[in-house]
Amino acid sequence: MRFVIRRFLLFVAALLAISVVIFAALRILPGDVASVMAGLNAPPERVAQLRSQMGLDRPLVVQYLSWMGGLLHGNFGTSLLTGRSISSTVAMRASVTFPLIVLGLVVALAIGLTLGVVATLATRPMVRSAFHFLAIVGGAIPALWGGLLLILLFGRGTGLLGVLPSQGFPEAGWGSFSSALASLVLPALTVGIIDGASLMRYTRSALGDVMQSGYIDQAMACGYTRRQAALKVGLRLATPQLVSVVGLMFAGMITGVMVIENLFALPGIGTGLVTDLGNRDLIAVQSELFMLAAFFLFVGFLVDLLHRFLDPRLKHAVQGGAQ
Template identity: 45%
Template sequence: MTRYALTRLALLLLGLLVASVLIFVTLRVLPGDVAQLIAGTQATPGQVAALREGLGLDLPLWEQYLSWIGGVLTGDLGSSMLTGTPVASELLQKAQVTVPLGLMSLGIAIVFAVPLGVLSAILRRRAGGTLMSVGTQALAAVPVVWAGMMLVIVFAVWLGWLPAQGFPRTGWTTPWQAIRSLLLPAITIGIVEGAMLLRFVRSATLQAIGQDYVRTAAAKGLTRSQALLRHGLPNVALSVITVLGLQVAGIIVGAVVIEQLFTLPGIGRMLVADVGSRDLVKVQGELLVLTGFVLIVGFAVDLLHRVLDPRQREAS
């Protein structure tokens, strides 16, 4: 197990290194001059050149990359080219919105998908199971923006139960207001991601129903549903854990879109604004943190799968 963990850790670090190079190079080949944007249209060529030198943009790309990655290794993601604010401090501030939003979305997706997916598989030959399957197919095809707009119309405009936009200025010092402001966005992401997870849970459950150990348990006196719940679902859970790790990326992408729709001051909204203003240092720091988070989740899922699945431990 230790050797496996060290191997996965090495791959994680290699993935982060490759991601940092790709992020850095991709941002540098985008059209536009950051120095010209900061200096304004009235600046002279000499002023733009001086600003470019002050920002270090006149250095070779490899020197710029080594300077940036050296700071990252010490916990310094740099400072904003426009405001001079440390990127790490802004990320920590915005994470107070994005992280709870992601956790709430993931929780809603699990609560929505797992029981309904199992039930849909058990009722596969009945009208209820067919109806859930068709409904899930339709829901999985719904764009997250459209789903968010529909939820706003119903729960914010018509019923007035939840706020349509914004996050309290007092932040988490007023926890109930903060939770209420995140509830609609989290439901939006959770239902859309949960629909895709539900389809996988249903498929994995159907596969478990046909396994010999489930049929054997049923032959010993258990009903098919009891045999599935006692012996089939543990194996389904292993597959679901893997898919949940992959869905973290979908939740992050959904958060970028939803934070725009609900005007939430999170990392996603900050990232979109920084891309528009060409604040390269902030953008590359934000993208590296988000990429690293996805890779770390994948690393954790691999280790958890290894711990929970005895077949993998025996194979090593």
Template identity: 50%
Template structure:
């Protein structure tokens, strides 16, 4: 097991290294001049050259890349080109919004998606099971932005049919006011959870329908167990790895989906910061933020792979023989 974890960690680091190269290259292809953004439209050519020299923008791209990567290896994300402030401190502050938002969205989507998917699978021939299946398909097709606007019109405080939840901003005091902070994340998290949780409903329903005609469930039913009890005791454990993979994929999607949601609900998270920094061409800051988001997705994949090995002994035996 240890050797497998070490191999997966090595692949994780390799993927991270490739990501740094791709992110750096793509951002340099984008149109626009960073020096012009810093100096303003009235900056003279001499002033632009001074800005490029001061920020190292006139150095060869390979030197700029190695300088950035060496800083990452030391845990230094660099300084913003526009403000000069350390990027790491600002990113950590923004993660206080983005991470709780993503975790709340994952919790809501799993808490609703799993039971609804099981119910829809067990009652696939009934009206309620078919209704859940239809609604999950419809919800999965809804863009996150549109889902957010619908929820604002339904539950938004001061603008919705039900005056229930705030629609804009985050408390200035942050998590020093936990009630207000959590309340401001509920509507954005619901927006993500409705769209991403629909995929969990659909897959869980399919997994249940696949497990119901299996021999081991028929044997359990022959011994007097109800279909629901047999499914929960024997069926779901057999498909748990697949369901876990789908949940992990949706969690990774929620991390990137937070960019749209934070902008819509005016939340001061990593996503809204990334949008603003792309517009201002703060390249060093943007590449560090994109790398952080990709790293979170890669970490989710690594944790799921390790969890598969811990849950299923067959995978451990197969790995040992290999």
């Protein structure tokens, strides 16, 4: 319980620090936020109106506390360009981005864990070298190029096979479940293949280290074959290390899918953030950046807890050190 409380306090402290950085960044940059949003040739009356509307004429401490108070109540503010609630806009975009990340992670796990185990268990040097080469090539593929290649192969209307949609998201959203899911298949494959190649290298390395330890010899002495010992003992011992890798990969996908969303014309958080930056809707950008940072920190918090739960040796080490 003390460990959980300590990690939670660190999470809250990091979140507050990030909020201060994001808030200050939009006010330390050269120029006035209202002037930037109003445009270069905006009359002074328009700039003054924006400053009053955005609350920029109030002290900075008051502005920050007002913004944080709104965030705590789930109120991200109102877009000055569209007049819509930023919370509803972000929620709509998140309904595209987060399913895409989850599907991409599923693909990455299926590829990375499976091929990583197969590569570790391979005994022929040529086969091991082939898997090593595959992991390097797959991880080196740029996301943009990989996505274009999948569009040319499977994109409906332009691809060689033409079986999957390659642009857009249904207007009905997840109300049209089959169409929504089909529109995310190619983007998820693009993300999953690249991250799966990286996960394959980590799996091969972590499981390879365990295979050279005495745990596998003990399991084989109890009657397990090498394959059974790797699957039932090796993977379990390598799981804490892989959980950390998968957690960071999952959090990193939130920024990695920005390119993919723009390529496949998906109305997700990445596309929306680029659009808001181009439209100078800095109030929306401020809240969206905070949400992304909070998500990244929260995933790290969960990974710490899960790593502690899966590896009892950490608990015993801390208790031994305390004694």
